[in-house]
Amino acid sequence: MAGRQLPLDLGHRAAFEAADFLEAPSNAQALAWLARWPDWPGHASCLWGPPGCGKSHLASLFAARHGATILPAAAIEQPPGGHLVVEDADRGVDEVALFHLFNATREAGAFLLLTGRAPPSRWAIRLPDLASRLNAIPAVAIQAPDDALMAAVLVKLFADRQLEVGAGVIDWLVTRGERSFAAAGAVVARLDAQALAERRNITLPFVRAVIPDREAG
Numbered sequence: 001m002a003g004r005q006l007p008l009d010l011g012h013r014a015a016f017e018a019a020d021f022l023e024a025p026s027n028a029q030a031l032a033w034l035a036r037w038p039d040w041p042g043h044a045s046c047l048w049g050p051p052g053c054g055k056s057h058l059a060s061l062f063a064a065r066h067g068a069t070i071l072p073a074a075a076i077e078q079p080p081g082g083h084l085v086v087e088d089a090d091r092g093v094d095e096v097a098l099f100h101l102f103n104a105t106r107e108a109g110a111f112l113l114l115t116g117r118a119p120p121s122r123w124a125i126r127l128p129d130l131a132s133r134l135n136a137i138p139a140v141a142i143q144a145p146d147d148a149l150m151a152a153v154l155v156k157l158f159a160d161r162q163l164e165v166g167a168g169v170i171d172w173l174v175t176r177g178e179r180s181f182a183a184a185g186a187v188v189a190r191l192d193a194q195a196l197a198e199r200r201n202i203t204l205p206f207v208r209a210v211i212p213d214r215e216a217g
Helices: 025-035 055-066 095-107 128-136 147-160 167-176 181-198 204-210
Strands: 044-048 069-072 084-087 112-116 139-141
Touching: 025 044, 025 055, 025 139, 044 055, 044 095, 055 069, 055 084, 055 112, 084 095, 095 112, 095 128, 147 167, 147 181, 167 204, 181 204
Parallel strands: 044 112, 044 139, 069 084, 084 112
Antiparallel strands: none
């Protein structure tokens, strides 16, 4: 696993190559699980975590490595053959279509990777047969990031926008910002837009003015 890093689902023109992936304890379990493929106990698996935690990019990496097709949850009525990834399967999915997809991939000897914000056992599935199948598949989480990963994420998000900021800015945002990748992406976008509007560099005084302590915390 050394040297293999997780791509993060954030940023403006984010770089998604292997060299840009960020590996950390919070995502190590998910990386290790996908690295076990095809030695899974069944044909289906789920990767879950909060918005912006890296699910989509990790799913994209899985698809690229193994020739899988990525489908949004709303577009599985007529799925193609082969290995499949269904994104956001816990939101607005056609349950009958997903049920048939689950069975079709198993019968074809193909693998199915689902992503969602919660494990399948917590999805609001009304179709009993689908619920029972989803409850039986392995579900691997991406955990909340620690300070080191949040700092690395912020550095990457600024770099994706061709912005250089000092360590003081990163430290301030890590200690006061919301502990989520989605929030980090929103903060960086806000600072970038404001700095462009004011034609200013993103310094610590600038950040404090744009995002006061009461807001950051």
